[in-house]
Structures are given as C-alpha cells and as structure tokens.
Amino acid sequence: MKVQILKKIIKEGNTNGRDWKIRSLFVKFDEKELYDRIINKLVADGATEEQAMKAVKENEYKDVISYVFYLDCSKFTFERVEKFGVIDAKIIFPVNEKGYINPRIVVKGGKEQILSYEEPKEFSPEGEEITGWATKAPEPISEDKQDVEVESASAGQNNDYSSNPPIPEIDTQTVDDQLPF
Numbered sequence: 085m086k087v088q089i090l091k092k093i094i095k096e097g098n099t100n101g102r103d104w105k106i107r108s109l110f111v112k113f114d115e116k117e118l119y120d121r122i123i124n125k126l127v128a129d130g131a132t133e134e135q136a137m138k139a140v141k142e143n144e145y146k147d148v149i150s151y152v153f154y155l156d157c158s159k160f161t162f163e164r165v166e167k168f169g170v171i172d173a174k175i176i177f178p179v180n181e182k183g184y185i186n187p188r189i190v191v192k193g194g195k196e197q198i199l200s201y202e203e204p205k206e207f208s209p210e211g212e213e214i215t216g217w218a219t220k221a222p223e224p225i226s227e228d229k230q231d232v233e234v235e236s237a238s239a240g241q242n243n244d245y246s247s248n249p250p251i252p253e254i255d256t257q258t259v260d261d262q263l264p265f
Contacts, residue, residue, distance in 0.1 A: 085118070086172045087111035087155065089165055107162040111171075112143070112150045119151045122177060129179040139177070139185035156188040161196050168204035173197060 091110035098104070113119075119140065126136035140153045155175065157165075165171060174190040174197035190197040 085113065085175050086170060087113050087175075088170050089167055090152070092162065092165070092167060093154070094162075105159075106156060107159060108154045108156050109162070109165065110152065111155050112152045114148075114150050116149070126177055126179060126185060129177075131179045131183050131185055135179075135183050135185060139187070153187055156186060158189075158191075158196055161189065161198065165201060166204050170202040171198055172200040174199070 087109075089109050089111055093108045093110060095106040095108070096104070119142070122140055123133065123136045126139065127133055131139075140151055143150050143152050175187055176190055177185055177187045179185050
C-alpha cells in the first residue's frame with residue numbers, strides 16, 4: 085500500500101513507572117476502492133462503521149478527496165523517512181477487543197515490510213521551479229553577510245550584554261493609558 089507521509093509525530097508518556105514513546109506517521113492515500121476495502125475489512129473484524137471511518141478519515145482539499153490515518157512505525161523507520169516522502173509498505177489494521185484500530189507496518193523477522201521509499205521532491209508552489217520575482221530582484225546576499233543570527237546551545241549561559249542586550253521592561257500603566265479602548 086503506497087502512502088504519502090504528511091506529518092511525523094512522537095507521543096511520550098509514563099505508565100506504571102515505565103517511560104514509553106509511540107512513533108506515528110500521519111499518512112494519506114487517494115484510492116477510493118482501497119478505502120472501501122479497508123472500511124469493509126474493519127467492520128468484518130468487529131469495528132463499527134463509525135469506528136472504522138474515524139480511524140481512516142475521508143478528507144477533501146481543492147475538490148480532491150484523499151484518505152488519511154495515523155500509521156505506527158518503529159524508531160528505525162521513523163528516523164529514516166521524511167515529511168512528504170512516499171512509502172510502499174505492507175500495512176495491517178488490527179481491531180482490538182474494545183474496537184480500537186491501530187494501523188501499523190507488518191514486521192517479519194525483525195524487519196518492517198517496507199517495499200520502497202521515495203524521498204520528497206523539492207517543494208515549490210504548484211510544482212513550478214522559482215526563477216525570479218515579478219519585479220527586479222536584488223542580488224543574493226553572500227552567506228557571510230546575511231542578517232541572520234544563529235544561537236548556539238550555550239548562548240544563554242554568558243552574561244555579556246554587549247552582543248545580546250537585555251530586553252527593556254515596558255511600563256504597562258503607560259501603555260494601558262494610550263490604548264483607544
């Protein structure tokens with residue numbers, strides 16, 4: 085089953101003193117027939133139609149219908165895929181005794197059954213390559229002259245205010261008196 089990754093999510097928690105993480109990919113596919121087969125299989129496995137349609141949702145954007153769901157995966161896979169990449173994997177939709185549906189990638193012999201992976205293409209609006217502006221564009225700024233600050237992890241540890249002066253406090257009484265309402 086080919087699905088496109090829309091988002092990567094990590095849920096963390098602690099149950100009975102044990103820390104846990106669930107890694108999920110929010111994915112989509114477009115085939116209506118596949119959606120119908122998944123819903124029918126889930127209902128046959130004991131889920132209600134409402135539960136099935138909640139697990140795999142129909143979504144419409146710009147008159148295009150797609151189907152989305154959360155797909156649990158291993159840390160190994162989670163670290164190797166990117167947002168907007170496409171994976172072709174064997175996916176199961178097990179239904180537990182309470183009717184909860186937990187889609188995940190099939191694992192055989194310690195290996196997730198991912199048949200192929202396509203890295204995301206460079207994103208540009210409507211798939212076009214951007215080559216300029218409608219008006220005259222300035223020359224690119226060289227990287228050493230860019231007006232961008234990069235803050236390192238130890239930046240907050242020194243108290244040298246010459247490069248990062250403290251933020252001045254605002255007199256809220258004066259500001260409140262100037263508001264028109």
